[in-house]
Amino acid sequence: MNHLKHRLPLQLATRRGVLQASVATTLSGLMGHSVSRVFGGEDAAGAATNEKSIVLLWLEGGPFQHDSFDPKDESNDTTKFKYKPRETSADGLRFSESLPLLCEQAHHIAVIRSMIGNEMEHNLAQYHAQTGWRNTGPISAPAMGSIVAHEMGMTPMTRANPDGLPPFVSIGRKGYSSGHFGPAYLPTVVWDPNQLPENLGLPKGVDKTTFDQRLAMLNAIESGKSQSRTRKFFDGGRANAVKFMRSSKLAAFDLSQEPEAVRAAYGDSRFGRGCLLARRLVESGVRFIQVGSESYDQHSGHHPRQDELFKRLDRGMSQLIKELDERGLLENTLILAVGEFGRTPHMNPSDGRDHWIDCYSAALAGGGVKGGISYGATTKFSGEVSDNPVTIPDLMSTVFTAVGIDPHKEYNDQFNRPIKLVDEGNPVEDILA
Amino acid sequence: MNKSLIILVALSVFTAPLCAQDLPIRLPHTDLADGKSTVSVDLIDEYFKQYWKQNKIKKPKVVDDHAFARRASLTINGVSTTFEELQSFANDPAKNKRSAFVDKLLKNSRYADYWGFRLRQWILELREVKGQGANFTTLYNYTRKAFAHNYPWDKIAYDIVATQGAIKWDGRSNFGIYFDGEANEMSDAAVRLFLGQNIACAQCHDHPYVDEWKQESYWGLAAFFARVEMWDGNVVAAERFDERFADIGRDERSIPTLIGGESAIDGGGGENRAIADNTDAELEMPDPENPKTVMPTTLAGRVMDPTNEPGKNRRWQFARWLVGAEENQFAKAAVNRIMVELTGHGFVDTLDGFSPIATVHHEALLDQLSHQFIESGYDVKWLIRTIANSRVFQTIASDDDSASFHWNSVPISHLFSDQCVDSVLRSTGKEVTVLATGLDIADLLKEEENNRIAKRHELIPVAAKKIQQGDFSFLADELPVVDESWKPHEISIGDEQRKTLIEKRNAYTEAGKQIAGARDKARASSSPTSVALFRMNGDYINQCIDTGNTVAETLEYETAEDRLQFLFLRVYNRIPSKHEMAALLVFADSDEPSKIKDLLWVMLQSVEFQSF
Secondary structure, X not given: OOHHHHHOOOOEOOHXXXXXXXXXOEOXXXXXXXXXXXXXXXXXXXXXXXXXXXXXXXXXXXXXXXXXXXXXXXXXXXXXXXXXXXXOOOOOOEEEOOOHHHHHOHHHEEEXXXXXXXXXXXXXHHHHHHXXXXXXXXXXXXXXXXXXXXXXXXXXXXXXXXXXXXXXXXEOOOOOOEHHHOHHHOOEEEOOOOOOOOOXXXXXXXXXXXXXXXXXXXXXXXXXXXXXXXXXXXXHXXXXXXHXXXXXXXXXXXXXXXXXXXXXXXXXXXXXXXXXXHHHHHHOOOOEEEEEOOOOOXXXXXXXXXXXXXXXXXXXXXXXXXXXXXXXXXXXXXXXXXXXXXXXXXXXXXXXXXXXXXXXXXXXXXXXXXXXXEEOEEOOOOOXXXXXXXXXXXXXHHHHHHOOOOOOOEEEOOOOOEEEOOOOOOOOHHHEO | XXXXXXXXXXXXXXXXXXOOOOOOOOOOOOOOOOOOOXXXXXXXXXXXXXHHHHOOOOOOOEOOHHHHHHHHHHHHHOOOOOHHHHHHHHHOOOOOHHHHHHHHHHHOHHHHHHHHHHHHHHHHOOOOOOOOOOOHHHHHHHHHHHHHOOOOHHHHHHHHHHOOEEOOOOHHHHHHXXXXXXXXHHHHHHHHHHHOEOOHHHHOOOOOOOOOOOHHHXXXXXXXXXXXXXXXXXXXXXXXXXXXXXXXXXXXXOOOOOOOHHHHOOOOOOOOEEEEEOOOOOEEOOOOOOOOEEOOEOOOOOEOOOOOOOOOOHHHHHHHHHHOOHHHHHHHHHHHHHHHHHHOOOOOOOOXXXXXXXXXXXXXXXXXXXXXXXXXXXXXXXXXXXXXXXXXXXXXXXXXXHHHHOOOOEEOOXXXXXXXXXXXXXXXXXXXXXXXXXXXXXXXXXXXHHHHHHHHHHHHHHHHHHHHOOOOHHHHOOOOOOOOOOOOOOOOOOHHHHHHXXXXXXXXXXXXXXXXXXXXXXXXOOOHHHHHHHHHHOHHHHXXXXXXXXXXXXXOOOOHHHHHHHHHHHHHOOOOOHHHHHHHHHHHOOOOHHHHXXXXXXXXXXXXXXXX
C-alpha cells in the first residue's frame, strides 16, 4: 500500500517533492512533478504530427485599443485621440494610422475588437491572459506556450526537436506558469535576442575539449550508480541541455547571419529583433515562441511613449507576417498579438491612460485564421463592447482550434482534479479558416 | 491621538534595547538562544519500535557519522558541513555526540538565516501570482528574527495574520500585501499555512468530499479579513501615512550572518504600502444566487462575537481561532511541516492535506508529538531537536517508495535553493575567502557603527523637539534605535588603511549580491534543461570554483589518494569507497590546478552533490 500512489496521479520524484507540489523546479532540481512527465512517458503528450508553430507577440502592460486595431473617427476633449483610422489592404477593415505597415498586411490579419478581461491588476491579468484561469486558490494552470509545448507532441526530454532545440522559447522575458504539466514545459529564455539563450555558451576559460573531457569524467563518476528517479531527473535534464548546446541549429539564434537590410526592416528595437528571431526559430521547428515587448503601461505621458512602442510593433509584426508569407511558412504559423488588457478611452489628468478591461483588441494572422476581417464591435470611443464579446478563454480556444489542439481536452492536475486546457471558452468560429 | 502620548511612544522606541554589537555585517556565530525545553521523551523512537515490531520490519540501520552530519547540517543550518567539522565529529568518542551536534547547529546563527528563508518561502509559495509590491527583505527580516529568537509558533501565527503596519518597517505586515488585501485569499492562505488544510474548493461551492466545508463557512472565514485596508504610501499624503503607521508594529532589523551579509538576501524591497483595519466593513458573499452579508464564522460554523475582545481586531480573533482549532490541528500542521522539512516524511500526503476525511499516517505519533509540542509552548527548537534525535531522521536515504513507506528509510531529497547555493559556496571554498574579507573589514564596520550610533544619540533631542512641535516627518526616516548602555568601539583606522578597507567592503558587498542573484535564480521556475545549463555553464558555480580556495587546498596534499579524499569530504561530506578510489584516482593525479578544477566541477554536477 503506497498512499502516495493512491492519492496522486503521479509518481513523484521524492516524498519531499510530493509535499512541495506547488514549487517549481529550482536550481537544485525538480520538485513536485512526476518523472514520467519530465521524461515524457506514454501519457505525456499527443501525437507528434502537428507541424504548426505559434508566435505570441506579448504586448505586456496593456496597449491602447484605439491607437492600434480599433480606431474611431470621432474624438473629444476627454478622449483626446491623436490618431485617425486608416484604410488597409483589406476592404472595409481599418487600423489606426499609427500602424501603417500593418495596414499593408491586413489581408492576413483577423482582428478581435471585443475582448473583455476580468482582472485590473497586471500580474493577475497576465496570469489570466496567459493561462485562461484566474489566479484563485490552489489552481496552477499552464500558460499557452506550455500547453502548446505539451500538446504538440514534444516533451523536452525525449521527443524534443530532433535538432535539440526546445519546443518553447520565450524572448526577452521569463515564462509564466507551466501548471500541472510541470517545469519541463517552461520555456527556454532568450533574454537578449542578440545573444544565445542564457547559459548556453561555455563558461569562461573552458573550451569545447575541456567540456567534453569533463562530461566523460562525470560519466565515470556517475556510472555504476543505481538508476534512481533522482538520478534520472538530473541526468535527463543534463542530457537535454548538452544536446541543446551541441545542436546543429544553434545558428538560428544568431541574428548576425541575416542581411543588414533584413535586420533593418524589423526595426532597431528589442521587440523587432525578437520578431526576427521568432521567424528564424519557426524555420528551425520551434513550436511556440513568445516575443516580449517593453511595457505598454503608460499612466502618464501616453504619447509619445506608446507611439514609439506601436512603431516597433508595426515594423516587427508586419515584417514577420511578410517574411513568413514569402517563405511559405505563414500557413503553418499562427501569430497572435495581444496584451493583458486595454487602456481607458479617456485621457487622465497626467496625460496617461489607465487600465481598461471592458474592451480591448487581439490581432491574429496566419495559419488557421482568415485574413482581412474583424470580429466584434465596440462603442463610439472604443470603450465598451457593443457586439459579440470575446473572453480570454474564447480567445485561447480559438488559437488552439486554429492549430489543431482540442481546447477542451481534460487532464488531471497535481491534486488529481479534472482540469480542461481551457475552461468554458468557445472558439470564435467566424475568424477560423 | 493625544500629542504627549505620541512623544511617549516615540521616545520609548528610541530607547528600545538593541544589541549594540549588531553590526551591519556579521559573521556566523553560535550564540543563538536555546529552546526552552530539552528533549524529555523518545516519543518517536518508542512509537516506531512498536510499529516496526508489529509490522515485522527489521529495525532499520542508521547512517554513519558523515552522512548524519551532512543531513543534520543541511536540514538545520541549510548548508553542507565542513571538512574540519566532519573530522572532529567523526573523531569525537562521546556517546551523545549526535545529539550534541544537533544542539550546536540549533545555536548556530545559520539556523536562523536558513529557516528564515524557509518560512518566507512557505508564505510565498501560498500564491502563484505575487501580490503587489510586497517587501521580501523586511519579510525575511521578520522570518529570520522569528527563528533567531525562537518565537513560539503560535506567536508567529498571530504576527503574520494579525499585524497592522507598513511593510517598509514591519516585515510581518507583508502577508496581507502579498495577497493584495483580498479577504478570502488571506483566510485561505492562513488556513493552508497554519492548519495544513486546503479549503479552496469551497470558494465556489460546498466542498465535494468534506461535508463540513460549506461555501458559507469558506466565506465566513474570509469575513475575519473583511475590514482589512491596504494603504498606498504613494497615494496617501506622507504625514497621514506616517502618523498612522510610524508608531505601530515597528519591527527592527534582524541582521543575518549570511556570507556576503545583508546584500546576500534576495527578493528586494517592495512598495510603500501598509495594512490596517477599519471598524465597519462587512463581507458580502460573492454568490449571485445567495448574496448576503457574512459574519466571521469558524469552519465549525460558530459565529464569532466581534465584541468579545475589545481592542482586538478580527484578524486577531482569527489567529486565536487558528491556534485553538479543534483537535490540536494548529500543532499538527506544524509538526507535519517540520517533519517533512527534516525527514521528507509526511503524516498526510501534502502539506495542506489535512481534512476530516484524510488518511493520517502514524496518527497516534502525530497526536502525541502535537500534544508535546503544545506543552513545550510551541517551541520550534524543541520540535526540531526531537525529530533530529530520532532514529527515523537517521535512517538510510532511498528512492524506493516501498522502503520508505514504513518510515524505515528517508526519501532522497533534492537540495532546496538555499541549501544548494550555500553548499556550492562552502564546497568550492568560496565561503572561506569571502569570510576572510568579512573579518578584514571588521574594524571598518565597527567604526561605522560608532558613527551611526553616535549620530542616533545626537538625533534624539532633535526628534523629541520636532514631535513636540507636531512635526512627524522625522518618523518617516529610519527611527534611531539606541541602547543606552552602548559604548563606542575603541578603534583607530589610518586614512590609507581606510581606503583599502573600503575597497574590501565593496568587494564583500559585491560577493553578497552575486550570492543573492544565485538565490533568486535558483528559486525561479525553470525547465530541467535550463536548470542543467545554469549548473554547467552559469556564472555562479564557475566563479565560485575559480575564486574559492578548494582547488589550491586540494593541491596542498601530496598524493592523489589524499587529494581525492579531501575533495570527497569537502563536496560530498564522506570518504570515497575503495572502488571509487580506484576508479577516480586518475583524475586527481595531477599538479595542474585546471585538472583539479575539472574534478571539482564534475563533482558539483553529480547527483550526489544535489541531493541527500
